Amino acid sequence: MDPRAQDAMRCDMCETALAQMHCDTCFVNLCKACVGEHMFDESIDHKIVKFKSRKTTPIYPFCLHHSKERCEMYCKHCDTPICTACITSDKHRSHKINQALQMCDIIKQDIRKDIDVLRVKLTPVVQKLIYDLEMKINEVEEKCEEASKLISKQSDDWHKEIDKIVDQLKTELEKTKDEGVNLLKLQKSEIEQTFSKINAAIQSKEEMLESNDVGLAINFKSQYAKFCKLPIPVDVPIPSFTPTEINSQSLFEQFGVLSMGSLDCSISSTDMSSGPDQLLRNEAEEIACLCTGFTFLYGIACQSNDQAWVRGGYADKEMNFLKLYDIDESREIKSFSLDTVPSSSIDVALTKRGHLIYSCSFTKTVNIFRGDKLETLIKLEKWSPRGICVSSSGDMLVTMTQRNKSKMVRYFGTIEKQTIQFDDRRKPIEDTDSFHLYITENKNNDICVAGKVMVMSFNKTGTLQFRYTGPKNPTKWNQAFCPKGIATDRYCHILIADTDNKCVHIIDKDGEFLQYIDCGMRKPWGLCTDSSGFLLVADSKKKSGEIVKFKYLADVKALTF
Structure with a gap:
């Protein structure tokens, strides 16, 4: 520690005598004996005051145009401090001039x-x-x-x-x-x-x-x-x-479940809180576009920030394909042909371990690729699986239909844990003949399902929270709202593909409309968000088959946990 820390302030020049004076121009402490030596430099207008009165003298900035002059005035017209030499020049003639100290x-x-x-x-x-x-x-x-x-x-x-x-x-x-x-x-x-x-x-x-x-x-x-x-x-x-041959997956499932709950995604403050709309850009920006060559493109699932699995098909071939693409490098990495499966409802997702899973309504199965080996996880008899996703806890959520009935089933491995009938009175909905029922889980563990004409949100116990049928005063619609793919992000936004209206709806966790993402002439179908906050859109427009990467979130790093 400095031995003078508790001592009286010393002169900055001789460093021995007590400081009795202060130069408000140079910000130095002086003893009386050193004042004369300090004043020797006449190029500077020194303001010497008593030590107790230091920092009371106004310190005016030097003029940018007259280096030795101080700006004691302020030109309101030019919004800049000026000196007396500036006032006499023609540059500030007829301008309103105030005292800089007043400003x-x-x-x-x-x-x-x-x-x-x-x-x-x-x-x-x-x-x-x-x-x-x-x-x-x-x-x-x-x-x-x-x-x-x-x-x-x-x-x-x-x-x-x-x-x-x-x-x-x-x-x-x-x-x-x-x-x-x-x-x-x-x-x-x-x-x-x-x-x-x-x-x-x-x-x-x-x-x-x-x-x-x-x-x-x-x-x-x-x-x-x-x-x-x-x-x-x-x-x-x-x-x-x-x-007995050791089945690692079976042992893993029998050992126990590591559930990954999530922290509250909202920022609990009144004066600083940013609404969901403030987390969004005024207009989404297209970052990348990859042409897959598919005639039709439907489901999509992010494997990493630059890689995604898609499900697509061709108009002249009655079959489906699952392909892995590197979006940023615009190249195909891996492909699986489902030539035994004709045109049918297929959705894709990724497990916590990165294995690709897909549902198939034609075979009434949920299947998994472990490496290049295809296995059947679940075989249904009367119900046809539709949408599929993996929850934060690692559970598998599957929507399924039977004639005009629909439900969501939560699986732990292959064990049925929970069933939700899509009705707030716990009765099957009679008019859910949608061929697709895409599903996702929000960061607050809400389950969001895109039905035939609406999006429904349920809490984790299965209670219906809201139905979304579009904004109250639509400005973009030419066609009826018929949602397809659905995704969520780290701020609990819910993103919905509106294929016929060629846009993506963004709503908050309570079902309030926030914004559209205009997809131009594309017809968005499958949606997914990556860990960096980008939105990937599978374009189902005929003869297009594009994967489009959008930046739709504002820069909110200061508000992220």
């Missing part, structure tokens, strides 16, 4: 107002946001720690169960071994005794051959029949172990 007083009043606004209104809001974020940070850390402990406990429990299974198998194996070995040892002992008797008989017979005793030879009797009746070998079971 400074007026501006300082605005500064005080700004300080009051910052201190009284904004500071508490920012402090509350900081506090809320600290609480959320603590909550995330605590929840992650809690989840980590539960995962460790589950691991210990699994190891205990595995140890029990291993112990049980080894106990059974040891018992089988003991019983079998004991039987074999007993039989071995019996045969060894017989073997000793055979050796003794051989030795006895050899002695007879060498003997001259005729009586022994006459009394000879063969013992072969006695010894040839050997014991039947014991049939002892030979144990073996055949390990």
Whole structure:
């Protein structure tokens, strides 16, 4: 620490004597002895005041046109400070001139107002946001720690169960071994005794051959029949172990679910709050466009910020294709032909592990590509799957129809967890004969479904929250509202493809209309948003088949968590 920190202010020139004076021009502290030396530089108009009166003398800026002059006046017409030499020039003739100090007083009043606004209104809001974020940070850390402990406990429990299974198998194996070995040892002992008797008989017979005793030879009797009746070998079971093939996905699903809930996406402040419309650009900007060559383009799912899966088809081929494209580099990466599936309702999505899944109404299945291997996850009998998405918790949400009925089913793996009938009275809607029922989940865990003539939003318990049938005073529509693809973003906006009207609707989480994205002559169908906040649109216009990348969000980095 500076030893003079608690001392009186010293002269900046000699650094020893106490400061008694101050130069308001040069902002230096001076003792009386050093004032003369400081004033020696006559090129500067020094303002020497007592130390206690420092910063009371107005400091005027130097003139840009007359370097040695100070601007003590202010030209209101030119909105700039000027010096006396400027006043006498023709440049400011007939302009209204004020004292610069007067203008400074007026501006300082605005500064005080700004300080009051910052201190009284904004500071508490920012402090509350900081506090809320600290609480959320603590909550995330605590929840992650809690989840980590539960995962460790589950691991210990699994190891205990595995140890029990291993112990049980080894106990059974040891018992089988003991019983079998004991039987074999007993039989071995019996045969060894017989073997000793055979050796003794051989030795006895050899002695007879060498003997001259005729009586022994006459009394000879063969013992072969006695010894040839050997014991039947014991049939002892030979144990073996055949390990079951490990199914990693099945084990992963049985082990437990790591649910990814989301923080509140709204900014809770009154004076600083930005409405959803303030987070949007005045007009969406087209960033990139890729022509796929498809005649028709429908579903789309983002694999990364620059890659997306699409489902498309050709007018002259009764089949569907799933293709992966790099949008920024305008190239195809991978392709799957669903030649066994004619024109039908197919939607695509990606699992948390990046596996492509798709629903097919023709086969009534939900399928998954693990690498290049196609598997069937769910096979329905009476219902036809339509829209599909993966929730933040990793669950799979599937819309399905049966004649004029529709429902949404939540799957954990292949296990049905929840069913929502699309009606606030929990009765099937009778007029939902839409061929497509696209579905997505909002950041606040609301479920949004695009039906035949409306968009419906349900909370996670299945309660209907609102129906959206278009803005109250439409300015763009030429055709009836018939939504197709649907997507959401990090601000809980809901984006809806209005194919016939060639635009995308943006509504907030409560169903209020905010804005259109004009797609020009394109007919938007499939929609998805990437992690950077761009919107990808699959164009279904015949003979077009374009993937278009839009920037529709404003620069709101300061408001993001």
